[in-house]
Amino acid sequence: MTTLSTIPSQLNVGLMGLGVVGTGVASILLNKQESLAGVTGRPVNLKKVLVRDLTRPRVIDLPDDLLTTNAEDILADPDIHILVEVMGGVDPAESYMKQGLAAGKHVVTANKEVMAKSGPELLALARKNEASLLFEASVGGGIPIVGCLMNELAANDVISIRGIINGTTNYILTAMAQHGTSFQQALGEAQSHGYAEADPTNDIEGIDAAYKLTILASLAYRSRFQPDDVYREGISKLEPQDFQYAQELGFAIKSLAIANLEEGAVQLRVYPALLPTEHMLAKVDGVYNAVEIDGSLCGQVLFHGMGAGREPTTSAVVGDLIEAARKMGAQHASPLYINEGTTNVPVRSIDDLESRYYIRLAVADRPGVLAKIAKVLGDGQISIASVLQKDVHPETESAELVITTHPAKEAPVQKALQAIAGLEEVRRVSNTLRIEE
Numbered sequence: 001m002t003t004l005s006t007i008p009s010q011l012n013v014g015l016m017g018l019g020v021v022g023t024g025v026a027s028i029l030l031n032k033q034e035s036l037a038g039v040t041g042r043p044v045n046l047k048k049v050l051v052r053d054l055t056r057p058r059v060i061d062l063p064d065d066l067l068t069t070n071a072e073d074i075l076a077d078p079d080i081h082i083l084v085e086v087m088g089g090v091d092p093a094e095s096y097m098k099q100g101l102a103a104g105k106h107v108v109t110a111n112k113e114v115m116a117k118s119g120p121e122l123l124a125l126a127r128k129n130e131a132s133l134l135f136e137a138s139v140g141g142g143i144p145i146v147g148c149l150m151n152e153l154a155a156n157d158v159i160s161i162r163g164i165i166n167g168t169t170n171y172i173l174t175a176m177a178q179h180g181t182s183f184q185q186a187l188g189e190a191q192s193h194g195y196a197e198a199d200p201t202n203d204i205e206g207i208d209a210a211y212k213l214t215i216l217a218s219l220a221y222r223s224r225f226q227p228d229d230v231y232r233e234g235i236s237k238l239e240p241q242d243f244q245y246a247q248e249l250g251f252a253i254k255s256l257a258i259a260n261l262e263e264g265a266v267q268l269r270v271y272p273a274l275l276p277t278e279h280m281l282a283k284v285d286g287v288y289n290a291v292e293i294d295g296s297l298c299g300q301v302l303f304h305g306m307g308a309g310r311e312p313t314t315s316a317v318v319g320d321l322i323e324a325a326r327k328m329g330a331q332h333a334s335p336l337y338i339n340e341g342t343t344n345v346p347v348r349s350i351d352d353l354e355s356r357y358y359i360r361l362a363v364a365d366r367p368g369v370l371a372k373i374a375k376v377l378g379d380g381q382i383s384i385a386s387v388l389q390k391d392v393h394p395e396t397e398s399a400e401l402v403i404t405t406h407p408a409k410e411a412p413v414q415k416a417l418q419a420i421a422g423l424e425e426v427r428r429v430s431n432t433l434r435i436e437e
């Protein structure tokens, strides 16, 4: 634990991980020493770097004695004041963070999974040990959203958060919208450009976005949420026609992460949705991220920028490192950012969502089909806003119907969709998407 009387004349950093992000951080620590000393008030020295494989070729030249495969070289060194965890994964990253905090080291992390699952415990440990735990890079890469929710926007009651917080899915959806490509083609392209991993599940199924939304919502509502509280749908069911019809109706399709407070409960959801093309978030393309916060005092604030990649993420990690360095010796515990107990703001079920819907159906090309579908919807108190009839396929005698609804409750809509799928004239309920206003 650092006290005023023990503020070191030089700050030593232990870096855990030398991959995409770690290399960027190491490069700044080695090449920007003067500027770092200027903003932190003392020299900042990279003392040890933990990796898995010492023989792996590195894109950065480091002094030979800097690399280690032994975490104890960082954790057990009392002269290392700040631990930067950019290894990823839960095990052993979380345990190293805990050991670092328990030893009074300040910890900076980019690890969304650990922060989403165990952030409150880690923050409690940081408070207990009068250490900082900073995690700006865990959401939105170079976009300063975490710090803003903790500090600059903290006076607000947050009404809603809406964001595009996964660059890989946004890249895929942009390619599908702009080039009419299939999901598989767009995913292959994202992989060949290095935007998607060999196993893209976490991105395309919304798991990564759910981790990030959990972190943002926990900060915004000062409550404890878990990734499992997030209702989640992936993007793999989208087809090129959805983008074409959405465009005809005046909408873009984006994978959105949404948290909103209604009647004292928070609803958390990640899914592809239709957004009016003139909406700011509809214009966020490619690997870019954006987050819109609606606050009781600040109104709507939009953050936009590069949500991943070496340099943007390094910007967030080194920014946190500077903050931790500046706080050293301040002799106060970390503020309470999240309620560290169990959830105190209830989570609202997706069944209670009220939304407009886009429904695409393959139906028999016969008179009276639309009337039957309209009756099922009407029975569920769901009123139709518009209907497009598309692509009659003579060989299968089927047509495509695209229906948009006025606002309706999720549970009756799902029930009506089941009934519609059971109609003899309906070949397939091809897709159902929610429409965000």
Ligand SMILES: NC(=O)c1ccc[n+]([C@@H]2O[C@H](COP(=O)([O-])OP(=O)(O)OC[C@H]3O[C@@H](n4cnc5c(N)ncnc54)[C@H](OP(=O)(O)O)[C@@H]3O)[C@@H](O)[C@H]2O)c1
Residues within 6 Å of the ligand: 016, 017, 018, 019, 020, 021, 022, 050, 051, 052, 053, 054, 056, 069, 085, 086, 087, 088, 089, 091, 092, 110, 111, 112, 137, 138, 141, 307, 308, 309, 310, 313
């Ligand atoms: N990449 C991005 O754009 C980005 C953006 C925002 C947040 N993040 C987060 O930043 C973190 C790091 O991501 P990354 O893309 O930099 O990962 P990465 O390229 O895979 O690098 C991981 C590094 O950690 C080391 N490592 C992993 N497990 C280890 C272990 N058990 N013991 C010792 N060293 C270990 C690896 O060592 P070797 O090199 O020897 O294999 C490697 O240097 C993750 O939490 C990620 O979610 C990344």
